[in-house]
Structure formats: C-alpha cells, structure tokens
Amino acid sequence: MINLELPKKLRASANQAHQVASQIFRPISRKYDLGEHEYPVELDTMAAMVDGLSDSGTQKISGASGGRSDDEAPTTDVLLNANGGNMSALLNALETSWGDVGLMLSIPYQGLGNAAIAAVATDEQLERFGKVWASMAITEPSFGSDSAAVTTTAVLDGDEWVLNGEKIFVTAGQRSTHIVVWASVDRKLGRAAIKSFVVPRDAPGLSVARLEHKLGIKASDTAVLLLQDCRIPKDNILGSPEVNVEKGFAGVMQTFDNTRPMVAAMAIGVTRAALEELRAILTDAGIEISYDTPVNNQHAAAAEFLRMEADYESAYLLALRAAWMADNKKPNSLEASMSKAKAGRTGTDVTLKSVELAGAVGYSQRLLLEKWGRDSKILDIFEGTQQIQQLIVARRVLGKTSAELK
Numbered sequence: 001m002i003n004l005e006l007p008k009k010l011r012a013s014a015n016q017a018h019q020v021a022s023q024i025f026r027p028i029s030r031k032y033d034l035g036e037h038e039y040p041v042e043l044d045t046m047a048a049m050v051d052g053l054s055d056s057g058t059q060k061i062s063g064a065s066g067g068r069s070d071d072e073a074p075t076t077d078v079l080l081n082a083n084g085g086n087m088s089a090l091l092n093a094l095e096t097s098w099g100d101v102g103l104m105l106s107i108p109y110q111g112l113g114n115a116a117i118a119a120v121a122t123d124e125q126l127e128r129f130g131k132v133w134a135s136m137a138i139t140e141p142s143f144g145s146d147s148a149a150v151t152t153t154a155v156l157d158g159d160e161w162v163l164n165g166e167k168i169f170v171t172a173g174q175r176s177t178h179i180v181v182w183a184s185v186d187r188k189l190g191r192a193a194i195k196s197f198v199v200p201r202d203a204p205g206l207s208v209a210r211l212e213h214k215l216g217i218k219a220s221d222t223a224v225l226l227l228q229d230c231r232i233p234k235d236n237i238l239g240s241p242e243v244n245v246e247k248g249f250a251g252v253m254q255t256f257d258n259t260r261p262m263v264a265a266m267a268i269g270v271t272r273a274a275l276e277e278l279r280a281i282l283t284d285a286g287i288e289i290s291y292d293t294p295v296n297n298q299h300a301a302a303a304e305f306l307r308m309e310a311d312y313e314s315a316y317l318l319a320l321r322a323a324w325m326a327d328n329k330k331p332n333s334l335e336a337s338m339s340k341a342k343a344g345r346t347g348t349d350v351t352l353k354s355v356e357l358a359g360a361v362g363y364s365q366r367l368l369l370e371k372w373g374r375d376s377k378i379l380d381i382f383e384g385t386q387q388i389q390q391l392i393v394a395r396r397v398l399g400k401t402s403a404e405l406k
C-alpha cells in the first residue's frame, strides 16, 4: 500500500522551514519586491542559523543544497524506503517559497549550483565545496533552452583551467560565493565536451557586467557574468575531465534530475500560498467550498477553487515522486520533467486565476496575490521551460532521441 504520509523527521524539518517562511520571509516580502536589488540583510541572520544547524548535524532549514543521491538517508520504518537529501531539500524549498520565492532564491548557501555540485561532485569535491553558496551559469546570449549549444570554453593550462565566455541570467550571480559554469573543453567534440566547473567569486577574470530588472522574484539578483581568461584550479572541474562521446553530456544533464523537482517545489509553495489566500477571500465573501457537494452544484468560484486544488495536489505528488526516486537511486529524468511541467503550469494558472477571482483587491498591492502572479512565471521558465519539459517527457514516453524529436 502506498503511504503518502511524510515521515516524522521530514515533517519536523518542513515545519521549521515554514516558521522561517512565515516569520522572516512574509513580513519583508513586499519590501524587497519594491526595493529590487537591495540586499535582504535579514537573510544573513538566517544564514547563521542554517550554519549553526548544519554544524550541529540537525536538519537543514531550506533550499536546494540537498540532492546528493548517496546522502545519508534516514529510512522510514515501514518499507525501508530512503528519504534523503532530495526529499528534505524539496520540502524545505516548498515551505520557504510559500513565504517568498525571491527570498528563497537568495538564501545564502542554498543556491541551485549547490544542488548541481551535490549531483555531480566527487566525494573529495563535495567535502571541499560543502560550504559554498553556488549559483548556476548555463545560459548564454546565443542560447537558453538548447543547453548543448554552450560556447563558453575551458582550456587546461598547466594546473589551471582558463575559461572564456559570457553567462546571462544567473540567479544569485552577484551574491553567491561560487558559480557552477558550463563550458566546453573541446568545441569540435560537441555536447559530450560540455563540463561543469566551480568558479570561486574571487577567481581572476570573473566579473559581474550588470543585474537584470525583472517582472517578478525581484528580491533575487539575476546577473550577467563575464569570464575573461578566468583562471580556476584544475580540480574544480566537476566529474570526469574525459570526453566520452558515447555518453554525450549525460554527466552535466544529471544536474537537472535534482534541480527540476526543486523548482517544481518552489512553484508548489507559491501555489499553496495563493490557494490559502483565495480560500480566505472566498470564505469572507460567504462562498462555501464543499467537498461533499458535486462541483456543478457549487458557486462557480468554489468550483474553480476545487479544480485548482486538485492540480496543486497532483503537482505536489509528482514532485514527491521525483525526489523520492532520486533519493532511492532510481533514474528520474522523466519524472523530474513531469513534475516541473505540472508544477510550473499550475503555479502560473493558480496565482493568476486567484488574482482574477479576488477581483480588484487581487490586483492591488494590498495583498501579495498580484506579486505571486508575477513571481510564479519564472518557475515555468528556468531550469527548462514548460515546452522543453514536455518535449523531454514526449521523448522518454515515445522512446525517441533528441535528434528524432526536436
């Protein structure tokens, strides 16, 4: 029998993240939406807390730092299933995004690059990069969705890699202490030569060209980075430096198996926030949401609410499955993409529909609904757009290669 209850340990850590979200994030949510690019100093206190907690060996509060498939995995007592780093990171990301997803993306030491490191690093590298705040730089001016089109180069020169290229739209690209950069070690060999490199913030030749102004997640800094003869140590390449043409770029792509469920969790967190707000508004307006009466006999707004809540539940369960598979060492590329597609779509649908059903107050800045409508859109874009996730799902289901189905 499937047991959908969260184990006690995970419930406790999710509750802790929820407290952070409601007591630290929500009160400052509007402030940093209006003050784009202002550094959320309140998060420094949180970083100290996170540090203290991980030093003491208790649960991490938040973010995407988990995801190591061989993390020490607490087992549930029923079926000996593992619930490790992916599951706890997913729940924490969900809860903190319920508070504010822009702030969640700005939590020190919890960047998407951390999940990338966890997915691909050797044990020695994991030890060395265990306490960094890593952003992730894949996108370039010449491409976004087609991650095989990387033009940034990495050339080995003695004991150092020399990187050259431009990376755009890097989340936490200014604030993070390290950046995981995708670059080609030999452009003649195509996608198989794309590797990821950990670039420290103070590496010579690395600079921030500018920050982007955006529709939403304004608390999060999105940077353009320049790598101009940027030198990093030889052993900062993640995974093997060998180019295996047979294997393609499966190595770096593995990152997405961990990060996509995490982004799905962010969308699910924002979705839940909007549903809770909408429920309160509808209840105030005297509209009853019933689980006993057929939807066609209920108020139209209540029927919409129930439809959206069902989407929320399915997005949540798909994300849990993807993370659970990662923790249990099961290949999960299909499920990771399914969960991100469903959650990304649900996030934008539910937040904007909630604005609509709330009427003028939903559109005003008196509530956070309009902000969530803006914030949620990015979750259906980065780490692979809606269309790209559907393409991946179609390829997997139909057994087609990327050359056969574009």
Ligand SMILES: Cc1cc2nc3c(=O)[nH]c(=O)nc-3n(C[C@H](O)[C@H](O)[C@H](O)COP(=O)(O)OP(=O)(O)OC[C@H]3O[C@@H](n4cnc5c(N)ncnc54)[C@H](O)[C@@H]3O)c2cc1C
Pocket: 112, 135, 136, 137, 138, 139, 143, 144, 145, 146, 168, 169, 170, 171, 172, 214, 222, 378, 381, 382, 383, 384, 385, 386, 387, 388, 391, 406
């Ligand atoms: C706020 C923000 C933060 C970001 N953070 C990061 C980050 O931290 N690191 C990073 O590397 N990148 C980041 N990105 C970049 C993001 O990942 C890309 O924007 C995304 O991958 C889409 O790429 P693109 O913008 O070039 O769009 P394109 O690839 O040009 O796509 C444009 C449209 O065409 C669709 N499309 C493309 N190919 C196909 C296809 N084969 N079939 C059907 N439809 C298709 C897409 O779905 C999209 O709707 C960020 C972007 C933003 C806006």
